[in-house]
């Protein structure tokens with residue numbers, strides 16, 4: 001009801017009851033210019049029973065937003081905004097009033113470097129790894145890559161808040177073009193968003209692969225492959241030939257992971273030779289790490305730039321080699337004749353057949369099978385192999401520690417052993433501290449896998465909105481001078497009287513992550529690293545080829561590769 005003296009703004013004719021609802025298409029924001037051209041800078045509409053005023057001039061905007069700001073600063077209620085604001089208990093959709101004021105006062109976004117228009121902090125991507133910017137902006141730092149808000153966490157306390165206290169709100173994963181490809185449309189474990197499908201896949205992996213019984217069952221595979229490694233290295237040592245550590249260790253770990261995960265023996269395989277493993281892992285890392293424009297600029301523009309710049313084509317070429325490898329593994333399992341379930345892929349195929357019969361709600365598809373193969377290969381091989389390369393690198397760089405650990409090993413195990421078994425691992429103490437120190441100084445995944453918030457959450461008093469990416473800089477935390485004495489020094493003795501462990505309960509040391517998304521292959525990874533390292537240290541003495549310096553072999557940022565001389569002990 002309007003008082004008769006009121007002067008309402010002009011606007012299109014209104015029908016009884018519905019008002020201007022039938023004109024919504026014409027009133028779409030894109031067409032509102034026509035509207036103001038026809039009716040002036042202040043147009044009056046009515047949607048059903050709701051009066052709406054559209055403002056389209058600088059002067060009128062000033063009156064609303066400045067002169068009459070207080071009278072005009074509430075928000076309308078709709079069913080949609082009620083739902084997403086949890087009954088208007090938020091800042092964006094709450095009506096003006098004490099509650100809104102209190103919420104707004106509470107809302108503090110984390111600090112971060114200044115953001116350029118549109119690209120945000122994309123130009124600083126290089127400065128991000130592993131710990132540069134947080135020195136300046138603190139342990140909870142906000143960046144923006146294009147349209148994507150990213151929070152970088154670099155303190156033990158903030159990591160605990162994300163991974164333990166608010167684990168549920170922070171346990172999804174962001175989507176990128178690269179992870180979409182290698183996860184077969186997020187039908188995997190590592191890159192799938194949080195939800196029923198991820199839960200089903202993760203449970204399946206534990207039942208079929210990552211449980212204590214299966215771990216024990218696969219022990220002979222791990223020991224046999226290590227025996228082969230010792231044999232190969234012995235031949236090289238006898239002729240005093242240098243070893244390509246990267247190729248050797250990627251082949252070792254690749255052979256074990258492929259045998260355990262897919263029943264695939266790389267030494268006899270028809271479709272791949274064992275030397276190609278490290279190339280394939282490099283390719284998967286390109287897909288995981290390279291960013292596409294469409295990751296930061298959603299919609300057509302990003303996809304168009306990816307296409308025009310040739311980025312799409314390059315991406316697809318890299319992916320095609322991996323896909324062929326995974327496809328071959330799958331085809332091997334689909335060949336008729338396999339009845340018994342022996343590895344996880346066989347287990348999944350049997351489950352698929354059962355689901356066809358029973359009509360279960362969660363249906364496994366070929367993409368789930370490939371997603372699982374991709375995860376096991378990508379997550380399993382490079383993590384353990386690069387940890388091993390770092391272990392030898394640090395020990396060669398620190399001869400005193402090398403001597404101390406080899407003395408322990410050789411004294412404890414005696415010097416007449418023909419082969420090392422996993423039982424030998426249980427007898428060593430200092431050796432385990434060396435492994436712990438390697439996990440501290442060289443976490444294989446320095447920022448963990450990125451997480452994404454499912455809802456608004458407060459971390460260290462800062463507001464982190466829903467759908468924000470969270471990166472936990474476990475590299476920086478494990479070298480935080482507040483927590484560690486001489487943090488950059490390789491010194492396993494620091495753990496002599498310490499109860500700190502790396503299995504996800506101590507937030508200063510998180511090489512496997514923590515919470516719901518913690519690495520499910522942790523036990524397997526630790527055993528892979530420990531058994532191989534024990535073999536390398538028991539049977540061989542290590543040094544650099546003549547004229548090489550260790551620091552030259554270690555490239556700028558954290559990739560230890562290279563040729564290392566082995567001498568038979």
Ligand code: HEM
Pocket residue numbers: 189190191202257375376377379380381383384387443444445448449450510511512513514516517518519520521522524525526529
């Ligand atoms: C030294 C060896 C390893 C290290 C350091 C390592 C580290 C990690 C880290 C940091 C994450 C991310 C955790 C998070 O986001 O909070 C992860 C996830 C994962 N890892 Fe490992 N990993 C290792 C070995 C393995 C192995 C051997 C496998 C399997 C064969 C494996 C399978 C996975 C999978 C499937 C995920 C995704 C979990 C999820 O998102 O739910 N990892 N790993």
